[in-house]
Amino acid sequence: MQKKLILTAAVALLSLSHASAATPPTLTKGVLKIGMEGTYPPFTYKDAAGNLTGFDVDIAKAVAAKLGLKPEFVLTEWSGILAGLQANKYDVIVNQVAITPERQKTIAFSTPYVYSTPQIIVKKSGTFNPKTLADLKGRRVGSSLGSNYEAQLKAAGGINVVTYPGAAEVLADLAAGRIDAGYNDKLLVNYLIKSQNLPIRGAGTGQPDSMGIAMKKSNVALKAAIDKALLQIKADGTYAKISRQWFGIDVSKP
Structure with missing residues (x-):
């Protein structure tokens, strides 16, 4: 049953756009590859037992669940994280990537999911x-x-x-x-x-920043699906629960 659900979700993602050739192949295998640092507490880091944890880890898992995909985390240094996305090492980056006009020239972003300073x-x-x-x-x-x-x-x-x-x-x-x-x-x-x-x-x-989930500009279907998933986890209370666990406040608001 689980394999059937994953396959159905992958097909649904592909149907969101006629440009299915641009969709990362991992999605058709039921996996969402997620790039992050793993050394950036409280967003993404390893706890005393060596387990990957953090706010962004929890958000990524919640989004993947809404997509019906299995999250697979790929850890990399920040200095090479955007290049890794362009090289198809992962499908998305969930690592407090600020949305800037310069970055929007080469990569796509979800709707903002965190506001900070x-x-x-x-x-x-x-x-x-x-x-x-x-x-x-x-x-x-x-x-x-x-x-x-x-x-x-x-x-x-x-x-x-x-x-x-x-x-x-x-x-x-x-x-x-x-x-x-x-x-x-x-x-x-x-x-x-x-x-x-x-x-x-x-x-x-400094001046406030808005953060988004980053992905390749060609992945139109993936962006639409992730934007929908973010709306869903905010609507059902999942986002607020995760945010308050880590920060004591809802950080989805400017």
């Missing part, structure tokens, strides 16, 4: 307390390579932007004093401050 991060014991990106001029500031945060820092001008494969490396160098500040998601910063004994604290914030 970038935050400047500094050492807890230090006296440096930047309020805006202008306060970071002349400073060494860490960010993930290829991220929206890196782009914002460079656009501000006058900041010595130091890039890393992912957020974990930024936090490690900040704690060690090798950089003056970091710049990342406020939801991540608040989670780390509450759940881990990291010597960091949040400072000023």
